[in-house]
Amino acid sequence: MATKLKEVDVVLVGFGLTGGIIAKELSGRGLKIVALERGVKRETNPDFAVPQIRDELRYAVRNDLMMDTARDTLTFRHRAADTALPMRRLGAFLPGEGVGGAGVHWNGATWRWLPNRDQRARSFYEQHFGKAFIPPDMPLQDWGITYDELAPYYEKFEYAFAVSGKAGNLKGQVQPGGNPFEPPRQRELPLPPLQDSLATELFGQAARNLGYHPFIVAAANASQAYTNPDGAKFGACQYCGHCERFGCEANAKGSPHIAVIPFALRDPNVELRTQSWVTKVNLDSAGKHARSVTYTDVATGEEYEQPAGMVILCAFALGNTHLMLLSGIGKPYDPKTGKGVVGKNYAYQVNGNVTLFFEDKVFNPFMGAGALASRIDDFHANEAFDNGRAGFIGGATIGGASSGGRPIGYRPVPPGTPRWGSDWKRATAKWYQRSMAISTSSSNMPNRYCYCDLDPTYRNAFGQPLMRLTYNFTENDFRTRDFMVQKAYEIGKSMNPTHITPPDLRHDDFSLLPYQTTHNTGGTIMGAERASSVVNTYLQSWDVANVFVVGASVFPHNSAYNPTGPVGALAYRTADIIKEKYLKRPGPLA
Amino acid sequence: MTKRVGRRNFLKHVAMVGTAAAVVPAPAAAPATPATTEAQQTASSVPVREGYTFLTVTEAAFVEAFVDALVPADELTPSGSDLGLATFIDRQLSGAWGKGDRLYRQGPWKQGAPGQGYQLPLTPAEFFRAGIDAVNRYSKETYGKEFDRLTSADKQKVLEGLDKSTIMLDRLSGKQFFDAAYQATMEGLFGDPIYGGNKNKAAWKMIGYPGVIAVHATNIVTYRNKQYAVPPVSIADLT
Numbered sequence: 001m002a003t004k005l006k007e008v009d010v011v012l013v014g015f016g017l018t019g020g021i022i023a024k025e026l027s028g029r030g031l032k033i034v035a036l037e038r039g040v041k042r043e044t045n046p047d048f049a050v051p052q053i054r055d056e057l058r059y060a061v062r063n064d065l066m067m068d069t070a071r072d073t074l075t076f077r078h079r080a081a082d083t084a085l086p087m088r089r090l091g092a093f094l095p096g097e098g099v100g101g102a103g104v105h106w107n108g109a110t111w112r113w114l115p116n117r118d119q120r121a122r123s124f125y126e127q128h129f130g131k132a133f134i135p136p137d138m139p140l141q142d143w144g145i146t147y148d149e150l151a152p153y154y155e156k157f158e159y160a161f162a163v164s165g166k167a168g169n170l171k172g173q174v175q176p177g178g179n180p181f182e183p184p185r186q187r188e189l190p191l192p193p194l195q196d197s198l199a200t201e202l203f204g205q206a207a208r209n210l211g212y213h214p215f216i217v218a219a220a221n222a223s224q225a226y227t228n229p230d231g232a233k234f235g236a237c238q239y240c241g242h243c244e245r246f247g248c249e250a251n252a253k254g255s256p257h258i259a260v261i262p263f264a265l266r267d268p269n270v271e272l273r274t275q276s277w278v279t280k281v282n283l284d285s286a287g288k289h290a291r292s293v294t295y296t297d298v299a300t301g302e303e304y305e306q307p308a309g310m311v312i313l314c315a316f317a318l319g320n321t322h323l324m325l326l327s328g329i330g331k332p333y334d335p336k337t338g339k340g341v342v343g344k345n346y347a348y349q350v351n352g353n354v355t356l357f358f359e360d361k362v363f364n365p366f367m368g369a370g371a372l373a374s375r376i377d378d379f380h381a382n383e384a385f386d387n388g389r390a391g392f393i394g395g396a397t398i399g400g401a402s403s404g405g406r407p408i409g410y411r412p413v414p415p416g417t418p419r420w421g422s423d424w425k426r427a428t429a430k431w432y433q434r435s436m437a438i439s440t441s442s443s444n445m446p447n448r449y450c451y452c453d454l455d456p457t458y459r460n461a462f463g464q465p466l467m468r469l470t471y472n473f474t475e476n477d478f479r480t481r482d483f484m485v486q487k488a489y490e491i492g493k494s495m496n497p498t499h500i501t502p503p504d505l506r507h508d509d510f511s512l513l514p515y516q517t518t519h520n521t522g523g524t525i526m527g528a529e530r531a532s533s534v535v536n537t538y539l540q541s542w543d544v545a546n547v548f549v550v551g552a553s554v555f556p557h558n559s560a561y562n563p564t565g566p567v568g569a570l571a572y573r574t575a576d577i578i579k580e581k582y583l584k585r586p587g588p589l590a
Numbered sequence: 591m592t593k594r595v596g597r598r599n600f601l602k603h604v605a606m607v608g609t610a611a612a613v614v615p616a617p618a619a620a621p622a623t624p625a626t627t628e629a630q631q632t633a634s635s636v637p638v639r640e641g642y643t644f645l646t647v648t649e650a651a652f653v654e655a656f657v658d659a660l661v662p663a664d665e666l667t668p669s670g671s672d673l674g675l676a677t678f679i680d681r682q683l684s685g686a687w688g689k690g691d692r693l694y695r696q697g698p699w700k701q702g703a704p705g706q707g708y709q710l711p712l713t714p715a716e717f718f719r720a721g722i723d724a725v726n727r728y729s730k731e732t733y734g735k736e737f738d739r740l741t742s743a744d745k746q747k748v749l750e751g752l753d754k755s756t757i758m759l760d761r762l763s764g765k766q767f768f769d770a771a772y773q774a775t776m777e778g779l780f781g782d783p784i785y786g787g788n789k790n791k792a793a794w795k796m797i798g799y800p801g802v803i804a805v806h807a808t809n810i811v812t813y814r815n816k817q818y819a820v821p822p823v824s825i826a827d828l829t
Binding site: 459 | 659660661662664666667687690691692693694695696698700702703704705706707708709749753772776777780781782784785793794796797798799800801802803804805806807809810811813814815816817818823824825827828829
């Protein structure tokens with residue numbers, strides 16, 4: 001029997017980026033808040049201290065900071081006719097675990113998603129290209145809120161998380177040096193852009209020569225020492241090349257354990273319980289109201305029931321969806337009928353790249369910042385980009401980056417080089433310093449048959465069904481990637497490299513190996529209509545009004561951009577809505 | 591390349607003349623034939639083998655031969671085994687990773703599509719053991735002797751056959767085993783020497799990777815398009 005604890009006002013499930021933001025925003029108001037985090041507590045010192053944090057094998061290969069798939073994982077299949085099998089190790093994506101969550105080990109790329117192509121996706125494509133342009137099996141939908149409603153929260157996130165970059169659009173005026181296609185900002189970013197590198201400079205020159213509009217991407221890597229509005233102190237980025245998959249020893253990364261969590265925990269009414277694995281949100285007999293959550297202390301195995309006035313799910317996107325399914329909140333999605341919503345519109349991202357080799361250049365690939373990149377947005381944010389002619393929905397950014405050439409993972413050699421032996425060694429020794437990549441990051445539109453539900457066979461360490469992911473790339477994805485990787489190849493060719501890898505135009509199934517991106521989205525999507533979304537535009541469950549779901553699980557599709565900007569902005573907005581609306585009058589807000 | 595007595599041959603020989611293998615001091619690594627002074631210094635500073643915690647004598651001979659074929663001694667580095675790559679693999683297999691740490695191990699077991707990832711019931715240690723045995727059996731059936739005793743040319747044929755999936759092994763995928771052993775070799779070669787491979791940071795020197803000191807905020811400007819030639823620093827150098 002679970003030990004029943006004293007009721008609190010708010011339970012947060014997960015204490016990473018969104019949980020940290022919401023706890024901080026709700027703190028100081030007398031609310032009793034308990035944050036339940038499945039992993040351990042981590043601090044910059046000693047957890048991210050040099051030299052141990054520079055251990056590529058431990059952190060980047062064995063995934064020391066990530067979730068442990070021996071305890072809980074998901075099952076995966078390409079199509080509903082296949083048998084899903086467990087993802088026995090992490091591979092394609094790396095969900096975090098522990099205080100700070102994936103916010104500790106992200107790279108920091110921070111975008112504002114697009115007012116039209118993202119927030120009004122269905123309306124935009126229907127309006128410009130006609131209803132028939134959207135395939136019948138693509139359940140594209142609008143978010144139900146406008147960019148203007150979200151813009152102040154983007155700014156709040158950027159100032160709290162030390163984002164470095166140059167505005168490309170201030171109050172509607174295009175600014176030199178930034179992304180001319182980005183949505184308007186009211187203020188400059190809090191820090192100037194990162195120092196560029198040879199790779200980003202060469203990409204930028206080539207792109208400009210071809211008539212494109214390159215810019216240095218906004219990054220939550222502090223380009224200078226910085227103090228955020230709450231007083232959190234950030235160091236300057238050292239371009240150490242150990243960002244994604246690592247914690248930052250310089251406190252230069254916009255990580256929740258620096259930016260928000262210490263300020264939340266100043267309030268004695270905010271209590272953090274680590275190693276606390278939430279297995280279920282318990283509802284009343286009518287299924288309309290959450291009474292409590294059940295969790296297991298994974299250090300002792302003891303089970304507890306924590307009653308709460310409201311429950312806010314702040315886990316990683318996959319975890320939020322899993323817990324909604326396990327708790328029976330909202331109707332599970334059924335791809336056969338298209339009815340139900342929980343698990344619907346799971347999306348990912350579709351990446352491509354070409355590698356360039358220059359006999360006469362030295363790139364020092366080990367010098368880099370997590371999100372240091374020069375990219376172009378001409379084939380995505382640019383509203384003049386003609387999807388009708390290109391023949392697909394969505395777009396991509398294309399760019400060159402200097403993120404960190406750690407040698408177990410990064411050793412490019414020209415096509416035709418043997419895989420081993422002295423000739424391979426000579427090629428590795430020669431080209432390690434002399435190559436760079438141009439990558440493409442494409443949006444991923446929803447598909448009727450890409451979804452999450454509960455697996456009928458496999459179970460986690462708590463005896464619960466694993467979540468089952470059914471997912472594959474679609475024709476729209478391949479058309480997008482083929483188009484983009486050929487653009488990347490053209491830009492690469494114009495740089496006159498000694499060698500260049502040809503664009504990869506294979507249309508292979510999605511694979512759990514190798515690593516691609518941790519931009520998993522959807523499953524608890526937001527919307528203005530109850531029939532087609534899990535949460536309303538306030539991120540409140542349509543079915544259980546005292547449950548909110550925050551994170552990338554609420555996106556109805558995946559943009560070409562990294563998701564953390566809108567994840568952070570939506571978390572700030574939800575905190576405001578809870579403070580200003582919900583707590584004053586608890587109940588359905590829409 | 592210098593011919594040298596393999597570890598297994600040495601031990602067998604000693605055993606035949608009646609000495610317990612366990613008390614025999616490990617033979618010094620015969621230096622390869624490096625062409626550069628640096629490689630010579632690196633090789634000569636590897637005085638003794640360190641012994642194995644998991645691999646049997648037969649398995650150790652296989653792994654040494656495998657890492658030496660992938661990473662031969664030449665003007666750039668000493669051989670894979672002299673760089674500690676067999677030691678690295680041995681320790682990884684006997685440690686947490688080898689025993690299945692972070693590996694979801696519940697059944698039922700089915701071989702799915704390649705995109706569904708690793709689906710065998712075996713831990714990495716069990717998988718390497720099975721893979722080594724299967725390659726050695728193939729090698730005996732085809733060439734009459736185990737992999738480590740093949741000529742260089744025949745070893746290459748076997749490795750290429752595994753890599754290109756033209757060799758089928760009994761009960762497991764040769765390509766899957768080759769890729770796993772290849773990845774482990776690369777981890778040992780390019781990872782921090784604290785794990786037993788990449789001795790003297792030889793692989794980092796080979797490519798010009800500076801290691802764990804990575805304060806590059808000004809270097810990224812100063813060394814733009816210029817070699818940043820510093821002696822690499824490892825975790826043990828700073829602890």
